Amino acid sequence: MRSGNGIAPTASFVGSQTCAGCHQTEAKLWEASQHKAAMQHATDKTVLGDFNDAGFDYYGVHSRFFRKDGKFLVETDGADGKLAVFEVKYTFGIDPLQQYLVEFPDGRIQTLSIAWDSRPKEKGGQRWFHIYPDEEIKHDDILHWTRLNQNWNFMCAECHSTGLRKNYDASTDHFATGWAEISVGCEACHGQGSSHAAWARDQKSWWPFGKREDLNKGLLVRFDERSDVTWPIDPQTGTARRSAGPVTLRKEVETCGLCHARRAGFHEDWIPGRWLSQTHVVEPLARSTYQVDGSIRDVEEPYNYTPFKQSKMFAAGVTCSDCHEPHSSKLRVSGEGVCLQCHASEKYADVRHRHHGGVDPPPTCISCHMPARTYMVVDPRHDHSFRIPRPDLSVTLGTPNACNDCHGDKAPQWAAAAVEGWFGPDRKGFQTYGAAFHASRTDQADAAALLAALAADPNAPAVARASALDELGSRVSPANIGLARTALADADPMVRIGGLDMLENVPAGQIWPWVSALLSDPVRGVRIRAASLLAAVPTASQPPADRERFERAATEFVAAQRFNADRPEARTTLGNFLARRGQPVGAETEYKAALQLSPRYVAATINLADLYRQLGRDSDGEAVLRAATAVSPRDAAAYHALGLTLTRLKKPEAALAEFRRATELAPDGARYAYVYAVALNSGGQGDKAMAVLKESLALHPNDRDILSALVAFNRAAGDTGSALAYAERLAVVMPDDRGLAGLIQELRRPTKPN
Numbered sequence: 001m002r003s004g005n006g007i008a009p010t011a012s013f014v015g016s017q018t019c020a021g022c023h024q025t026e027a028k029l030w031e032a033s034q035h036k037a038a039m040q041h042a043t044d045k046t047v048l049g050d051f052n053d054a055g056f057d058y059y060g061v062h063s064r065f066f067r068k069d070g071k072f073l074v075e076t077d078g079a080d081g082k083l084a085v086f087e088v089k090y091t092f093g094i095d096p097l098q099q100y101l102v103e104f105p106d107g108r109i110q111t112l113s114i115a116w117d118s119r120p121k122e123k124g125g126q127r128w129f130h131i132y133p134d135e136e137i138k139h140d141d142i143l144h145w146t147r148l149n150q151n152w153n154f155m156c157a158e159c160h161s162t163g164l165r166k167n168y169d170a171s172t173d174h175f176a177t178g179w180a181e182i183s184v185g186c187e188a189c190h191g192q193g194s195s196h197a198a199w200a201r202d203q204k205s206w207w208p209f210g211k212r213e214d215l216n217k218g219l220l221v222r223f224d225e226r227s228d229v230t231w232p233i234d235p236q237t238g239t240a241r242r243s244a245g246p247v248t249l250r251k252e253v254e255t256c257g258l259c260h261a262r263r264a265g266f267h268e269d270w271i272p273g274r275w276l277s278q279t280h281v282v283e284p285l286a287r288s289t290y291q292v293d294g295s296i297r298d299v300e301e302p303y304n305y306t307p308f309k310q311s312k313m314f315a316a317g318v319t320c321s322d323c324h325e326p327h328s329s330k331l332r333v334s335g336e337g338v339c340l341q342c343h344a345s346e347k348y349a350d351v352r353h354r355h356h357g358g359v360d361p362p363p364t365c366i367s368c369h370m371p372a373r374t375y376m377v378v379d380p381r382h383d384h385s386f387r388i389p390r391p392d393l394s395v396t397l398g399t400p401n402a403c404n405d406c407h408g409d410k411a412p413q414w415a416a417a418a419v420e421g422w423f424g425p426d427r428k429g430f431q432t433y434g435a436a437f438h439a440s441r442t443d444q445a446d447a448a449a450l451l452a453a454l455a456a457d458p459n460a461p462a463v464a465r466a467s468a469l470d471e472l473g474s475r476v477s478p479a480n481i482g483l484a485r486t487a488l489a490d491a492d493p494m495v496r497i498g499g500l501d502m503l504e505n506v507p508a509g510q511i512w513p514w515v516s517a518l519l520s521d522p523v524r525g526v527r528i529r530a531a532s533l534l535a536a537v538p539t540a541s542q543p544p545a546d547r548e549r550f551e552r553a554a555t556e557f558v559a560a561q562r563f564n565a566d567r568p569e570a571r572t573t574l575g576n577f578l579a580r581r582g583q584p585v586g587a588e589t590e591y592k593a594a595l596q597l598s599p600r601y602v603a604a605t606i607n608l609a610d611l612y613r614q615l616g617r618d619s620d621g622e623a624v625l626r627a628a629t630a631v632s633p634r635d636a637a638a639y640h641a642l643g644l645t646l647t648r649l650k651k652p653e654a655a656l657a658e659f660r661r662a663t664e665l666a667p668d669g670a671r672y673a674y675v676y677a678v679a680l681n682s683g684g685q686g687d688k689a690m691a692v693l694k695e696s697l698a699l700h701p702n703d704r705d706i707l708s709a710l711v712a713f714n715r716a717a718g719d720t721g722s723a724l725a726y727a728e729r730l731a732v733v734m735p736d737d738r739g740l741a742g743l744i745q746e747l748r749r750p751t752k753p754n
Contacts (some may be wrong), residue, residue: 107175
């Protein structure tokens with residue numbers, strides 16, 4: 001970090017102090033709003049935590065917060081697990097918690113995992129707490145405050161400072177991160193403001209000829225989506241309708257998404273009002289973050305961008321500033337009044353709608369339609385997907401619902417019956433894709449059909465269609481591959497990326513005619529995904545007319561990974577790309593660099609071992625995989641990969657032990673069970689192989705590989721009846737497989753006596 005103030009403002013950045021000269025009210029409101037986002041130098045005025053020799057105990061580690069020589073200090077466990085004293089250089093946030101940042105000589109700024117609860121004491125605050133209170137995070141864990149996933153330069157800085165430049169030097173593994181403003185200023189949302197400042201200066205000296213006409217006032221984007229728009233309430237429905245239909249690119253939502261989306265940046269030249277996918281990979285409805293119906297989970301914080309883009313509000317044309325005043329971060333009307341701007345109070349604030357007469361306090365719109373989940377221990381966040389409560393889905397899909405959030409002592413069936421009694425049986429709501437994602441995550445036979453219907457539904461949210469396409473990647477067939485081709489022409493870049501994701505396992509040469517056009521897509525995120533997908537096609541085999549476009553997109557792809565060279569994920573991704581391009585030396589370098597950054601990043605090890613397989617160096621692969629199992633003894637993938645390598649090295653007994661270990665560590669892993677069973681069967685242990693497959697089939701009743709293996713093993717053992725039963729089950733999952741149909745006919749034929 002350059003000394004204290006970061007980088008000085010340049011011609012490209014004017015800073016909020018300059019903006020305040022013209023926009024005093026907005027600047028004051030913005031300054032007052034920075035309770036969650038504020039990053040500040042640690043001073044007597046900014047530090048809220050108790051540094052008066054306060055102590056905190058966490059799994060046997062006693063940390064001490066104190067002051068000395070005017071500095072704020074903490075004694076806690078360092079990267080080696082030993083107690084050491086560190087200086088707190090910066091504060092992070094104000095309400096409801098404040099975190100503290102420590103700067104290291106190599107430019108890393110790390111976030112302490114012990115935070116200050118800044119809420120009033122009567123609300124449980126004014127105390128130190130650990131952000132992972134229920135699990136022991138040791139010094140060698142990636143979540144430890146000294147490790148990668150608590151690194152401010154990558155994880156936090158972009159959204160908490162303005163005009164940030166990460167400035168990571170991979171050759172020295174050193175950061176020189178700087179900023180134009182330490183906290184969130186005007187340019188964080190409006191972009192570089194030098195042209196706007198120049199426009200403002202022109203207005204002061206315009207007479208008689210100097211005034212410069214510019215509808216944008218020198219700003220990079222006009223946030224004018226609410227201009228001349230009204231929301232008259234339909235007296236029949238009690239709900240407002242936008243006077244003008246929404247446009248495809250929602251400038252406000254994409255701009256707010258910069259910090260209110262779960263995403264990863266790959267380019268620093270972000271410009272407000274453009275698709276977020278231009279500079280960031282945006283997470284769709286990931287399994288780790290969202291329930292099958294798209295509601296937020298309480299494990300990984302999803303932020304608001306993706307939940308909101310699922311909502312009926314977004315589809316209707318609502319934008320962020322319809323509800324939130326952007327310069328104060330406050331609601332435009334307090335409480336549920338913000339909802340009643342568009343939903344008639346005589347209908348929706350009435351007990352006939354709420355059915356909770358006599359309840360004190362009564363439930364509000366927010367209670368039922370924006371249930372909260374708590375992150376960072378003390379910070380509740382409301383789900384912005386604005387969904388109708390569906391306790392009936394809790395019964396069938398196991399999803400949470402707002403009714404049982406309050407009535408925790410009742411069963412979902414009770415809540416579902418109550419809702420049906422009030423509103424009838426057909427209250428589906430806007431998000432109707434829970435069954436599709438549930439079928440996919442539980443490997444149901446109809447998963448592909450349900451996902452295909454969702455992906456093809458023009459009325460479904462784009463983010464849900466993109467997620468369905470991604471899920472279809474493991475279920476591509478001649479019957480549904482056309483969905484990907486259609487998606488590649490969609491107006492929303494997330495859907496185009498979803499279409500590309502669906503084609504991940506299709507040979508690159510086969511899809512070149514469809515995908516190559518996206519190498520010059522207007523959105524960078526689409527271009528680099530297309531380049532990654534087509535990387536395996538050698539230059540000599542590419543159509544000459546496409547080569548230049550591929551090289552440009554490939555250069556952008558490499559630059560995106562180089563930008564994140566401080567992360568093992570990016571180094572591994574680049575290694576994969578180089579391997580597909582036939583550059584094994586470069587690929588090996590990237591995989592090893594990833595492991596240097598994080599020895600526990602098993603994906604890099606597995607890919608390195610696979611590279612060694614391609615190069616005929618399986619002995620080297622065995623060495624790196626054994627190193628991985630030593631540092632990550634609970635990672636099933638490493639043992640599985642080691643078993644495959646040992647099989648190629650003609651060490652079947654040793655391989656079998658590794659396959660067994662993988663299934664023990666991940667008993668629900670269908671692939672691990674299948675490979676273990678094949679190895680057992682090859683070793684003459686057919687009965688045990690069958691037992692392993694049957695046990696896995698109970699968890700994955702529609703897994704194609706397991707069913708195929710049971711067909712083959714039973715047939716080989718002479719048990720035609722069992723083979724036929726499993727083949728018929730497999731036919732339900734693979735109804736279009738002609739070879740399977742022929743096998744079933746063969747198995748049904750009577751056996752001729754000898």
